[in-house]
Amino acid sequence: MIKISFPDGAVREYESGTTSMDIARSISEGLARNVLSASVNGEVWDASRPIQEDAAIKFYTWNDKEGKSTFWHSSAHLMAEAIESLYPGTKFGIGPSIENGFYYDIDTGDRVLSSSDFAKIEAKMKELAKQKNEYVRSDVSKADAVAYFEEKGDEYKLELLEGLDDGSITFYQQGAFTDLCRGPHIPDTGKIKAVKLLALAGAYWRGDENRKQLTRIYGVTFPKQKELTEYLELLEEAKKRDHRKLGAELELFMFSEKVGAGLPIWLPKGTALRTRLEDFLKQEQIKRGYQPVITPHIGKKELYETSGHWEKYGEDSFRPIHTPKEGEEFLLKPMNCPHHCEIYGHKPRSYKELPVRFAEFGTVYRYEQSGELHGLTRVRGFTQDDAHIFCTPDQLKDEFLNVLDLTMHVIKKLGYENFTAQISLRDPENTEKYIGSEENWNRAEQAIIEATQEAGLETVTELGEAAFYGPKLDFMIKDALGRRWQLGTIQVDYNLPERFELEYVGSDNQTHRPVMIHRAPFGSMERFIGVLIEHCAGKFPLWLTPEQFAILPISDNQIPFAKEIEQELSVHDIRGYIDDRTESIGRKIRDTELKKIPYMLIIGEKEAESGKVSVRKQGEGDQGTMSVSEFISYFKELL
RNA sequence: GCCAGCAUAGCUCAGUUGGCCAGAGCAGCUGAUUUGUAAUCAGCGGGUCGGGGGUUCGAAUCCCUCUGCUGGCUCCA
Numbered sequence: 041m042i043k044i045s046f047p048d049g050a051v052r053e054y055e056s057g058t059t060s061m062d063i064a065r066s067i068s069e070g071l072a073r074n075v076l077s078a079s080v081n082g083e084v085w086d087a088s089r090p091i092q093e094d095a096a097i098k099f100y101t102w103n104d105k106e107g108k109s110t111f112w113h114s115s116a117h118l119m120a121e122a123i124e125s126l127y128p129g130t131k132f133g134i135g136p137s138i139e140n141g142f143y144y145d146i147d148t149g150d151r152v153l154s155s156s157d158f159a160k161i162e163a164k165m166k167e168l169a170k171q172k173n174e175y176v177r178s179d180v181s182k183a184d185a186v187a188y189f190e191e192k193g194d195e196y197k198l199e200l201l202e203g204l205d206d207g208s209i210t211f212y213q214q215g216a217f218t219d220l221c222r223g224p225h226i227p228d229t230g231k232i233k234a235v236k237l238l239a240l241a242g243a244y245w246r247g248d249e250n251r252k253q254l255t256r257i258y259g260v261t262f263p264k265q266k267e268l269t270e271y272l273e274l275l276e277e278a279k280k281r282d283h284r285k286l287g288a289e290l291e292l293f294m295f296s297e298k299v300g301a302g303l304p305i306w307l308p309k310g311t312a313l314r315t316r317l318e319d320f321l322k323q324e325q326i327k328r329g330y331q332p333v334i335t336p337h338i339g340k341k342e343l344y345e346t347s348g349h350w351e352k353y354g355e356d357s358f359r360p361i362h363t364p365k366e367g368e369e370f371l372l373k374p375m376n377c378p379h380h381c382e383i384y385g386h387k388p389r390s391y392k393e394l395p396v397r398f399a400e401f402g403t404v405y406r407y408e409q410s411g412e413l414h415g416l417t418r419v420r421g422f423t424q425d426d427a428h429i430f431c432t433p434d435q436l437k438d439e440f441l442n443v444l445d446l447t448m449h450v451i452k453k454l455g456y457e458n459f460t461a462q463i464s465l466r467d468p469e470n471t472e473k474y475i476g477s478e479e480n481w482n483r484a485e486q487a488i489i490e491a492t493q494e495a496g497l498e499t500v501t502e503l504g505e506a507a508f509y510g511p512k513l514d515f516m517i518k519d520a521l522g523r524r525w526q527l528g529t530i531q532v533d534y535n536l537p538e539r540f541e542l543e544y545v546g547s548d549n550q551t552h553r554p555v556m557i558h559r560a561p562f563g564s565m566e567r568f569i570g571v572l573i574e575h576c577a578g579k580f581p582l583w584l585t586p587e588q589f590a591i592l593p594i595s596d597n598q599i600p601f602a603k604e605i606e607q608e609l610s611v612h613d614i615r616g617y618i619d620d621r622t623e624s625i626g627r628k629i630r631d632t633e634l635k636k637i638p639y640m641l642i643i644g645e646k647e648a649e650s651g652k653v654s655v656r657k658q659g660e661g662d663q664g665t666m667s668v669s670e671f672i673s674y675f676k677e678l679l
Numbered sequence: 680g681c682c683a684g685c686a687u688a689g690c691u692c693a694g695u696u697g698g699c700c701a702g703a704g705c706a707g708c709u710g711a712u713u714u715g716u717a718a719u720c721a722g723c724g725g726g727u728c729g730g731g732g733g734u735u736c737g738a739a740u741c742c743c744u745c746u747g748c749u750g751g752c753u754c755c756a
Contacts, residue, residue: 155750239683239751240682242683242751244681247752249680253753256682256751258751297747352756375756377756411752412680412755418755507756508756509756558756594715594716595713622714623718623719624714624715626719629718630716631718633717662716
């Protein structure tokens with residue numbers, strides 16, 4: 041007998057060799073029906089795998105992240121089975137579960153798959169699911185595993201086997217399909233009731249662009265048809281929030297084929313929004329001792345040779361600009377920091393003036409591969425809310441904490457709650473990607489780790505995500521479709537001051553090297569606003585929105601009164617316009633609702649006579665009537 | 680850049696297997712209507728079917744190529 045302990049602390053005895061499924065069944069049939077996998081001593085196992093010794097056990101169902109991931113991983117196998125049966129000879133790469141579903145990378149040889157094949161594959165998957173085939177786990181020796189895939193001619197699985205140790209290799213088989221797999225899997229395919237293949241994409245084998253590109257098929261499955269329907273509706277809803285769609289509808293920005301891909305053009309309303317956002321940060325920075333500076337959009341190639349950017353990115357960038365007579369070479373500015381280093385270095389600096397903080401909304405241009413461009417979130421020209429702080433090593437931690445405070449202030453002001461703070465460090469396996477000494481890197485990485493700990497910030501750490509000159513603290517926020525974007529960033533840099541030979545004279549009358557902090561709370565105005573649009577579905581915070589009200593006269597007779605109100609509101613810095621079209625009030629309301637103008641002031645004969653306005657809130661409806669001054673104080677309360 | 684897909688009026692979309700002057704709704708313009716909380720009515724204008732090349736008696740439709748866009752991959756100072 042073995043002792044099985046449960047999450048609630050209970051301990052029960054079972055025969056050795058019992059399975060989680062047996063245990064679940066001993067508790068209730070309902071539980072047994074829902075169990076997809078189970079944690080056994082902290083490891084996720086098949087529910088059907090025999091347990092031989094005392095264990096702490098926890099069941100996973102569709103309501104657990106682990107249960108879903110087991111379900112989707114098994115679904116990937118089911119899809120592979122369907123594909124193998126429809127297209128014999130297909131070779132298989134890897135097929136994991138992901139955040140929302142699963143994918144499988146396959147090599148179909150000369151056959152080109154396209155999304156028009158999805159229906160056929162889905163139908164086959166459903167047919168195979170109905171057979172309720174069990175997922176059968178078996179231990180296989182490395183030699184047998186190699187023999188199996190050699191026989192099958194699957195070089196991808198053979199390559200995966202190379203990295204595995206004999207004795208740790210398992211196969212899973214369901215129906216006619218056998219795969220090299222660590223598991224775990226759900227009990228049988230019958231649990232998969234709803235199937236949808238979503239997308240097809242090329243994906244390089246093992247993520248290496250020099251290797252063969254496989255076909256990746258993304259899909260999602262559910263235990264109930266209804267859940268699939270709901271999920272697809274959710275995707276439709278998310279599409280409505282897409283900043284590219286809303287940006288066009290609300291006339292915030294545009295792109296032009298003639299101007300060029302990835303070069304956003306800001307329309308008047310988008311500019312109003314962006315300017316307000318910039319002004320907010322500019323004022324905040326003045327309060328915190330930043331000095332605004334302005335630098336040119338181009339700089340000599342030598343500048344970026346000094347900084348290291350040319351060596352690191354030059355070959356894959358926009359080509360240099362040449363002067364026609366002198367033959368000088370200039371680059372479109374890809375970063376503001378080299379310019380700011382020059383500002384620091386233009387005169388001798390004393391420790392007494394440190395820290396100095398140069399701030400600039402600097403527009404930079406970077407070549408991005410055409411396939412990477414994406415609305416406002418991945419572009420070739422964008423404006424960073426950049427600043428560089430030059431300080432003594434002693435001041436570094438305080439300065440970092442000040443920047444962190446400013447960044448959190450910005451994030452909170454815009455109402456982001458679900459952000460991730462990511463510490464981006466060097467890739468220890470690949471240190472030649474970075475400039476600067478081991479010592480400088482260690483100091484910079486330590487500074488970030490210590491400061492975030494001191495601030496009590498919850499962070500995740502990613503290796504290999506650092507900039508080439510220093511580690512970063514990045515703030516990541518998800519867009520409507522769950523894609524994660526880096527917005528704000530704070531970077532500690534010991535290396536550029538060295539490259540630019542920046543100095544200050546200390547109290548000891550000796551020259552010292554300053555430390556530099558690169559920081560951008562928004563990151564880029566373009567990306568920030570893109571994500572903001574999706575975050576608030578185009579309904580911007582009142583202080584930020586381009587137009588705060590629309591006055592809707594019921595007939596032309598109320599236009600003079602409308603003008604009086606507009607005048608009075610503008611005195612109080614409340615911005616908006618009069619819809620003076622000769623249209624029905626129903627039409628005016630509808631159009632204003634669709635433009636997501638927060639407040640509608642409806643005035644008819646009654647209001648004009650009594651000097652009041654009928655207030656309607658976007659998305660919520662009639663709020664009743666009030667005098668103009670009452671509206672002004674009501675409105676100001678909301679700012 | 681790579682893989683797959685898409686590109687018809689300002690926008691959203693029709694346009695059967697290649698075949699009469701390429702259609703609709705919304706938007707726009709003109710006129711009428713002066714309206715009480717999400718679309719008043721009528722009339723009119725608008726497209727070299729993304730650009731270029733080819734196949735064909737004939738191309739929005741088939742082929743090639745370029746550009747742009749979508750979803751991924753790689754990349755992201």
